[in-house]
Each structure stands twice: as structure tokens, then as C-alpha cells.
Amino acid sequence: MDSAPSNHSERLITIRNPHGLHMRPAVEFIDRANGFASEVQVQKGELIVDGKSIYQITQLIAKFGTELKLIVKGTDAEQAIEVLAEILERESYDNDVQAAP
Amino acid sequence: MDIIKGIGVSSGVATCSAVMLDAEDYRVPRRTVANPQIRREVMRLRDAFLQASQEVSTLQIAQADLDNKIKDIFAVHLHFLRDRTLRKRIAELIRRQKFTAEYAVSVTMRDIAKNFAQTPDSYISERVNDIYDIEKRLLRHLMGSRREDLRHLTEPVIVVAHDLTPTQTAAFDKQFVRGIATDAGGRTSHTAIVARSLGIPAVVALNEVTQRVAAGDTIIVDGNRGTVIINPDAAAVQEYKKYAAAIVEHVHELGGLALLPAETKDGTRVTLHGNIEFPYEAQITLQKGGEGIGLYRTEFLYLEADHEPTEQEHYQAYMDTIQICGQRPITIRTMDLGADKFTQKRLTSPERNPFLGLRSIRYCLQNQSMFKTQIRAILRASVHGNIKIMFPLITNLMELRQAKWILAEVKEDLEEQQIAFDDNLPVGIMIETPAAALIAEHLANEVDFFSIGTNDLIQYTLAVDRVNETVASLYSPAHPAVLQLIKQVHRAARRANIDVHVCGEMASELEFIPVLLGLGYTSLSLAPPMIPEVKKLIRSVTLSYCRGLARKVMNFDTDQQVTNYLRAELQELIDEVAGDKR
Numbered sequence A: 001m002d003s004a005p006s007n008h009s010e011r012l013i014t015i016r017n018p019h020g021l022h023m024r025p026a027v028e029f030i031d032r033a034n035g036f037a038s039e040v041q042v043q044k045g046e047l048i049v050d051g052k053s054i055y056q057i058t059q060l061i062a063k064f065g066t067e068l069k070l071i072v073k074g075t076d077a078e079q080a081i082e083v084l085a086e087i088l089e090r091e092s093y094d095n096d097v098q099a100a101p
Numbered sequence B: 001m002d003i004i005k006g007i008g009v010s011s012g013v014a015t016c017s018a019v020m021l022d023a024e025d026y027r028v029p030r031r032t033v034a035n036p037q038i039r040r041e042v043m044r045l046r047d048a049f050l051q052a053s054q055e056v057s058t059l060q061i062a063q064a065d066l067d068n069k070i071k072d073i074f075a076v077h078l079h080f081l082r083d084r085t086l087r088k089r090i091a092e093l094i095r096r097q098k099f100t101a102e103y104a105v106s107v108t109m110r111d112i113a114k115n116f117a118q119t120p121d122s123y124i125s126e127r128v129n130d131i132y133d134i135e136k137r138l139l140r141h142l143m144g145s146r147r148e149d150l151r152h153l154t155e156p157v158i159v160v161a162h163d164l165t166p167t168q169t170a171a172f173d174k175q176f177v178r179g180i181a182t183d184a185g186g187r188t189s190h191t192a193i194v195a196r197s198l199g200i201p202a203v204v205a206l207n208e209v210t211q212r213v214a215a216g217d218t219i220i221v222d223g224n225r226g227t228v229i230i231n232p233d234a235a236a237v238q239e240y241k242k243y244a245a246a247i248v249e250h251v252h253e254l255g256g257l258a259l260l261p262a263e264t265k266d267g268t269r270v271t272l273h274g275n276i277e278f279p280y281e282a283q284i285t286l287q288k289g290g291e292g293i294g295l296y297r298t299e300f301l302y303l304e305a306d307h308e309p310t311e312q313e314h315y316q317a318y319m320d321t322i323q324i325c326g327q328r329p330i331t332i333r334t335m336d337l338g339a340d341k342f343t344q345k346r347l348t349s350p351e352r353n354p355f356l357g358l359r360s361i362r363y364c365l366q367n368q369s370m371f372k373t374q375i376r377a378i379l380r381a382s383v384h385g386n387i388k389i390m391f392p393l394i395t396n397l398m399e400l401r402q403a404k405w406i407l408a409e410v411k412e413d414l415e416e417q418q419i420a421f422d423d424n425l426p427v428g429i430m431i432e433t434p435a436a437a438l439i440a441e442h443l444a445n446e447v448d449f450f451s452i453g454t455n456d457l458i459q460y461t462l463a464v465d466r467v468n469e470t471v472a473s474l475y476s477p478a479h480p481a482v483l484q485l486i487k488q489v490h491r492a493a494r495r496a497n498i499d500v501h502v503c504g505e506m507a508s509e510l511e512f513i514p515v516l517l518g519l520g521y522t523s524l525s526l527a528p529p530m531i532p533e534v535k536k537l538i539r540s541v542t543l544s545y546c547r548g549l550a551r552k553v554m555n556f557d558t559d560q561q562v563t564n565y566l567r568a569e570l571q572e573l574i575d576e577v578a579g580d581k582r
Helices: A023-034 A054-058 A077-089 B035-062 B068-081 B084-097 B101-117 B128-146 B166-170 B190-198 B234-259 B280-287 B299-304 B311-325 B360-366 B368-382 B397-416 B434-438 B440-444 B454-462 B480-496 B510-518 B528-538 B543-554 B559-581
Strands: A007-014 A039-044 A047-050 A067-074 B002-005 B007-010 B013-020 B157-161 B177-182 B202-204 B218-222 B227-230 B271-276 B293-297 B329-333 B386-391 B427-431 B449-452 B499-502 B523-526
Touching (some): A007 A077, A023 A054, A023 B068, A047 A054, A054 B068, A054 B084, A054 B101, B007 B190, B035 B068, B035 B101, B035 B128, B101 B128, B177 B190, B177 B218, B190 B202, B190 B528, B202 B218, B218 B234, B234 B528, B271 B280, B271 B528, B280 B311, B293 B311, B311 B329, B360 B397, B368 B386, B368 B397, B386 B397, B397 B440, B427 B434, B434 B440, B434 B454, B440 B480, B454 B480, B480 B499, B480 B543, B480 B559, B510 B543, B510 B559, B543 B559
Parallel strands (some): B013 B157, B157 B177, B177 B202, B329 B386, B427 B449
Antiparallel strands (some): A007 A067, A039 A047, B002 B227, B007 B202, B218 B227
């Protein structure tokens, strides 16, 4: 992996789901992130967390309107950032209504 | 050995191993380990994560056909349990702070939960419960069988909890609970009531007992002195063995009273009834010399089941009680839910001030079909025994009329369906608000009896939350305002020539018995195990003494004066009785 060409991609993202980045999308996000070889990080202000850890992602408390920076480093970074950014930027997730408390 | 002082709310002594009750407020004691044990704690942590995640995947497979919502919850749990960075963070805490695995898990998960809870966005803050669930799951694996479900006890235990909720006590396996110790609570908290009704020692308001006791510790609960001893030394165990034996002897002596009447020395007959929650307690009431049931709290029908009780379930419970009591009177109080009991969960938004909110009769009048179900069952049972119906928390005449109107409606329905009921079923109300006490004169014209619920009456009169330990000391039956109201209610009842009873905790507090007798009350309903003690006291006084005492007490202007005086008088009475024996 280290011998492969390494890429570094970053993207600024605003959470558009009215319910924020709640458990369902967070689970989907880390599942997909774990499928990539690249290192995935998400930054909110000063706080940078591991994008492959559910516990760390949920600690971001990303609500509607929260700005995040997605940072992906690795061989499949370009592909990964597209997939992962899409999840974060989605305006609604399946079952949002049912999953609502 | 560690001694904590609290308030003894139910007498007796028990020495047993402790179980920690599963509750929201459950806290794992802060414990540290010696250096060589750190590795072992980290291993235990790893195993707990492993076992917990296996457990969840099994659940997930077993319940594959469940709806997505539950599957999502399992998925979230599984992700957390498989999160290496989470486990690392906890392991770090063990290594650096030398915490036990349990404490490290608890600290970390609570930290995460706190972070969630701080966000005002309810969609995220609600996730706190997931975190607590995961914490509990991990703790369960760490603590293994030491922290059991109270439903499945196999050996005697002392229950240690922050505070018991009615739902928790409803689920107890009472056979094995020998004592209770709680952080919170007061003399009239739910814990105290339950403990007294079961006749097991209890100490409340211990502040931090849940933090100082670990599951499996041996503890002594001394309900007489209001102390809890954690991991007693050999000398303490020995002392308490003797003490417990002495108590047993005393109880045995009281047992001899069961067949004697509750009568003052100068021949005034007092009726002693039992307050019960479950039909089987009627049996205890009779054994202890009670002459009937003065307060049948029916909430427990609602709390035990996972559904609203059906008419048949109500009917069956009442019939079970009738079967035990025969033709002795049974006063059934209609559902008194709300406030600290379960209706909170059913409301869409939590009430800001539940004790002043939609509880008790108010809830019933707004949920008439539920209310009618219970009334139908009471009416159907009324032909088989000596049943009376009682409405709680009446604050004005309209509520009473409305409740009676619903009762009349149900009667009409039964008549139409040709189902038998007692048309003369006596109807009474609880007097438990200052409002009801002050308009007792008017209320008395429209009911067959009053029953004073002193716990709520005191709480509402003095504006004191009886469970809040920071103000619990302000809660006192001896407050002149309370005594005035109690006096007034009796006068109103006497003028209207209706029955009047006292069914609150005050009726089982020995120092107040002579005052109640002196004010004219001759019918008391109390926790069954207290009946012999109260009877013994009644048999040691004269009515003229009680009247004099009541007159004197009504002239005091502070509750301290009243309390001090009554305690001194009680002590004298006890000494006299002991002297008589010698």
C-alpha cells in the first residue's frame, strides 16, 4: 500500500439533513469508509476524528448546517471522497421519519 | 468496614449480599486496581467487548424479521462494540488511572453520552439512550452474574439502588429481597412504602450508597437505626446477629396481639386496616390482625403488565382479594397514576411539574374508557364482597361529580347488560390536597366517606417534594398547618355524619397515633407489618389522654415543638409499658 501512489483529497461539506448526521447515516458512512484503503478523517473546527470509527464520528455532533472538512489520504482517495462526501451531503436518509424519536 | 448514616424507613435488620439495581442513575463504584492487575483488567475489557458484540450479532440474526428500526439499533450497538478506537480509549483509562474495567467503561460511556446530551437537537440527544444501553450491555458482561435481574433471584439479597421506581419494585421477586438501601428518598418515598408493606428493613437518603457498595459486598441494613454497614467486620456481624435475634423476639411478642382488639384502655374501639398493593398482602394484613383493607392501591395492575390491564385482569385481582378477605371491607382506590408513576412515559411531552400535572383522577377523567374499565370491574366484584370505591386527588366538587357521573353511567351499562353489581356501593374520596380539606364540608354532602392521604396532603400543604433529599427535612406531619387541616376534615365528616379514615403513612408513625385518636379518628389504615406495633400502642393509652395531648399539640406553633413533645410522650408511654411488664 505504501508503495502505491498516495493521494490527498479534501472537501468542505455542509450538513443539509434537517436531523443532522444521526446514527443511521453515521453507520453508513463508517461502513463505506472502512471499505476503502485510504485513511479517512473528518474535521469540525479544531476537532479531527477518525472517519472509520463510529464512536469518533458521532462525537462530532454534526447538526443541520454544521460545516465539516472531509480529509482522505491514500491510494483510493479520489474515489473515496466522492462516495463519502455524497453520504454527508445527502439531504435525507431512508427511514428518517421512522427513525425519528 | 464502612458505615453510612441515612434514614431508617422500615424497621428490622438484615445481613446479606448486595445486588445493584439496574437504573438510569446506576453508577459503578470508583475502584482502582494494583499495578499487576492492570493487564487483567484490560483483558476483561477485551472479553466484554467480544462477548457483547457476539451477543448482539446473535440477537440480530435471531430477530432478522424485526422492523428496520430495531435492526438499526442493533447495527449501531454492533458498530460501537467493534470500534477499536473506543476500546483503546477505555483501555488507556485503565492503564493510566488504574481504574477497574467496569469503572473505565462507565466513565467513558458517560462522557460520550454527556457530549450528546448537551446538544439541544433532540434527534441527536436522544441517542444518549443508545450509549447507556451499550454501557449496560458491557457492564453486564463485566459483572457477570453478580448483577442480576431482580426477577430471577435465587438467593437472599439486599437491593441497593439510587431510588426505586414503582416499575422496578413491581418487577421484584419479593421472596428473596431481605432489605433495601437507597441513595435518595425519604420517609414517605415509594421505596419506604414498599419496604414497610413487605416488612423488610430499609434505609434511604444514604446519598452515596450506590457508589460505595459493589455488587456482591456483604452489607447490613439496620432499619431501626437508619444505618448501612458495608463489609462488616466479624465483631459487627456478631453484634447484629444478637440484635436481630432480639428483634425477632419482640416481633414474636407482638404476634400475640393479633387476636386482641385494638382498643384504648378506656374502651374506645379503633379499627385497623391494611394498605395493600397486591392481593397477597391482604393475607399479611389479616395475619397481622388487620380487619380489612383500608386502601387498595390499584396502580400496580398498570405497572406490572406491559399493557393496560383488561377489565378481566382488574376483576381477577379484586376477586383474589375478596377471596382472602371474605366479607371484611375492602376500599379500592381507583387508579392514581401520573406524577412519579408511569403515565409520564405516555405523555407526548414530559410535564414540567408532574405533581401538579395530569395525574390521578385528572388523568382518569381525561381517559374515560380506561377509567370505565376499572369501574366496571370494581362494580362487578362488588356483589361478591364488601367493596367500597374511592377517588384520589379530588380538589373540587366538579371533579367529584364528574367521577360519580361516570360511575352512574357504568352502572347503567351494567344494568342494561343485566350484569350484577352492588347499587349501594359506598363512594368515598381521598382528602389529600389542602383544597379538599378546606372544602371538606361541601364534599362531605356528596360522599359516603373520606380517607385522608397524609403523604400527599403534607406534600401539597407544605410545598415539599417528599423525595427530594435536600428539602425532605421540611416535610413533617407535625406542621401546625397539617394538623389544622386534619382536625378540620374530621369536624366536617362528623357534621355530615360520614365515615372518616386516615390511610397515609402518618397512621403508622407511632408518635402521631395518640394525636389522631385525640382528634377523633378511630379508623386507621396502614402498612400491614406495622399493625401489631400500632395496636400495642393503642392498647396502652386512654382516649382522655389522647384528647389532652391533641389539645396541647394544636396550640404549638412550630413543627419542632410538636415533634419534640410527641417523641417525649411516646418515650414515656414505651417506658410505662415496659415497666408494667416488670
